Amino acid sequence: MKKRFIAALACVLILLMSSCNLLPAKDKSLDPDNPITVTVWNYYNGTVKDRFDELVLEFNDTIGTERGIVIEAQSYGDVNELADALFSSANAEIGSLPMPDVFAAYPDNVFRVDQIAELVNLKNYFSQEELGEIRGEFLEEGIFGEDQELKILPIAKSTENLYLNKTFWDGFANASGASLNSLSTWEGLAKTAKLYYEYTGKAFFGVDANANYMLISAMQLGEEMYNYQGDLGILGLSEDTAYKIWTNYYVPYINGYYAKIGRFSSDDAKTGQIAAYTGSTAGASYFPREVADGDKAIPVEVITLPYPFYEGGEPYAVQQGAGMCITKSDNAHEYAAALFLKWFIDTPQNINFAVSTGYLPVKSENLNTDTILSKMDRDSLTNKAVQNSIITTMEMFETYSFYGNKPFQGSYEARSILETNLASRVKVDLKLLKERVENGEDREAVINELSSKEQFFNWYQDFTKEISTALK
Numbered sequence: 001m002k003k004r005f006i007a008a009l010a011c012v013l014i015l016l017m018s019s020c021n022l023l024p025a026k027d028k029s030l031d032p033d034n035p036i037t038v039t040v041w042n043y044y045n046g047t048v049k050d051r052f053d054e055l056v057l058e059f060n061d062t063i064g065t066e067r068g069i070v071i072e073a074q075s076y077g078d079v080n081e082l083a084d085a086l087f088s089s090a091n092a093e094i095g096s097l098p099m100p101d102v103f104a105a106y107p108d109n110v111f112r113v114d115q116i117a118e119l120v121n122l123k124n125y126f127s128q129e130e131l132g133e134i135r136g137e138f139l140e141e142g143i144f145g146e147d148q149e150l151k152i153l154p155i156a157k158s159t160e161n162l163y164l165n166k167t168f169w170d171g172f173a174n175a176s177g178a179s180l181n182s183l184s185t186w187e188g189l190a191k192t193a194k195l196y197y198e199y200t201g202k203a204f205f206g207v208d209a210n211a212n213y214m215l216i217s218a219m220q221l222g223e224e225m226y227n228y229q230g231d232l233g234i235l236g237l238s239e240d241t242a243y244k245i246w247t248n249y250y251v252p253y254i255n256g257y258y259a260k261i262g263r264f265s266s267d268d269a270k271t272g273q274i275a276a277y278t279g280s281t282a283g284a285s286y287f288p289r290e291v292a293d294g295d296k297a298i299p300v301e302v303i304t305l306p307y308p309f310y311e312g313g314e315p316y317a318v319q320q321g322a323g324m325c326i327t328k329s330d331n332a333h334e335y336a337a338a339l340f341l342k343w344f345i346d347t348p349q350n351i352n353f354a355v356s357t358g359y360l361p362v363k364s365e366n367l368n369t370d371t372i373l374s375k376m377d378r379d380s381l382t383n384k385a386v387q388n389s390i391i392t393t394m395e396m397f398e399t400y401s402f403y404g405n406k407p408f409q410g411s412y413e414a415r416s417i418l419e420t421n422l423a424s425r426v427k428v429d430l431k432l433l434k435e436r437v438e439n440g441e442d443r444e445a446v447i448n449e450l451s452s453k454e455q456f457f458n459w460y461q462d463f464t465k466e467i468s469t470a471l472k
Contacts, residue, residue: 030067032066032067033068035069035070036332038070038336040073041073041102041104043077043082043322047356055353059344069340079104079106079322099117100327102337107142107152108415110151111408111412114151120151120326120328120338122142122149123149133363133364134364135157138154141404144231152324152325153323154321155324156357158358158360159280159281159307159317159318159360159402160208160212161278161306161389162276162304163277163279163389165302172200184305187310187311188308193205194255194257203256206276206278207260208265208266209278215418220310222313223237223241225237225418228408232409233414233471237464239457244310250425272292278308283358284388288300302385315401317400324341345363355375360372367394372394373390409471421462
C-alpha cells in the first residue's frame with residue numbers, strides 16, 4: 001500500500017511539473033536584464049492615441065520592467081493608411097517596414113494579410129476561461145479559417161445609435177404630432193422624414209456608414225449578405241431584401257427626405273442640414289452642442305435612440321472596432337505580445353481606455369451602465385450625447401443581436417462596394433434630377449421614374465455584378 005501511494009504521488013508530481021513548465025518554458029525566453037522590443041502598429045489619433053500611449057507607458061513601467069518587455073507603439077494616420085502599410089509589409093514590398101509584432105486591424109484586412117504573412121492563433125496563448133470572459137459576439141468576429149483559429153483579439157468595440165437633435169425635433173413634433181416611437185423602424189423613420197421635409201423643406205436624416213446599413217438590413221430581414229463556403233463568400237442578397245433596402249434608402253434620399261453632404265453625418269448635423277443620423281457610438285462626442293444658423297450658433301440638446309430595424313424584422317445592430325493581431329515570429333516576441341494584450345483587456349485598464357475613447361470594454365462583466373459611467377471623466381460626463389449613448393447601448397445589449405460579417409476572399413474589396421455603390425447611385429441621380437427639373441420637367445414625375453421598380457432592377461443587376469466580380 002505504501003509503495004503504491006509513493007508511486008502515485010510521484011506520478012502526480014511529474015504531471016504537475018510538466019504542466020507547470022509549459023508556461024515558464026516560454027517565460028524563460030524573457031530576461032528583465034535584456035528586454036526585447038515589441039512593436040505595435042495602430043491607427044489611433046487625437047485623444048485615443050494619447051490614452052493608448054499612456055497605457056503603453058504604464059505597461060512598460062510595470063509588467064514590462066518586471067518581465068523584460070518594451071512596447072513600442074507607432075500610429076498611422078487612419079485605418080486605411082494602416083491597412084495599406086500592413087499589406088505592403090506582408091508582401092515585403094520595396095521600401096516597406098518589417099511586419100510589426102502586434103497590429104490593429106478589421107477582419108477583412110486581417111484575412112488578406114493572413115494569406116501572405118502568418119498570424120498567431122491566439123488560442124495558443126489565451127485559456128478558454130480567459131476567452132470566456134469576453135462577450136461572445138465580440139470574440140466570434142476574430143475566428144475564421146478551416147481550423148477556426150482565433151486571429152483577432154477584441155480590445156474595444158462600438159455599435160451604432162440613432163442621434164437626434166432634440167431642439168429641432170421638439171418644434172417639429174409639436175407642430176406635426178410626430179412620435180419618437182416612429183423612429184424605431186426604418187419604415188417609420190422614412191415616413192417621419194417625409195413629414196419633416198413637408199413641414200420644414202429640409203432633409204431629416206442621414207446614414208453615416210452605408211456598408212453597415214446594407215449588412216445589418218440583410219440580417220434584420222432574415223438573410224445574411226453572404227453565403228460562406230470555406231474561405232469563399234457568395235452574395236446571398238435576394239431581390240426582395242434588396243428592394244426593401246432600396247425603398248428605405250434610395251427613395252428617401254432621392255426625394256430629399258434624407259441627405260449626406262459632408263464627409264460625416266455629424267458634419268451635416270452641425271450645419272443644421274439634417275436633424276438625425278445613425279452613427280457610431282464611438283463618435284457620440286461629435287454630435288453638435290450647437291448648430292450654425294447664419295452668423296448665430298443655436299444651442300441644441302440630443303436624444304439617442306436604439307438603431308432602427310425593419311417592421312417584422314429582427315433587432316440587429318453592427319459591432320465594430322478593430323482588434324489586435326500577433327504576427328508569427330518567435331516564442332519570446334509572441335509570448336511578450338500576448339502578455340501585453342492580456343493586460344490591456346483586463347480590468348481596470350480596458351474600461352479606462354474604452355470610456356475615455358468612446359468605445360466599449362470587451363469583457364461581459366464590464367458591459368453595464370453603472371460600471372462604465374463610474375469610470376468616465378468629468379468632461380465626458382458633461383457631454384450628454386456620450387452619456388446618453390452609453391445608456392441606450394446598454395439597453396440594446398439586452399434585446400439586440402450584434403453582427404460583424406465574417407472575412408473571406410475579396411471581402412475587403414466587397415465592403416468598399418457596399419459603402420459606395422448605392423450612395424454613388426444616389427449622388428448621380430440627384431444631379432440628374434436637378435438638371436431635368438431645371439430643363440422644365442416635373443420634379444415628382446422625374447423622381448417616380450428614377451425610383452421605379454425598373455430602375456431598382458437595373459441597380460440590383462449592376463450591384464450584384466460588381467460584387468460578384470470582386471469575389472472571383
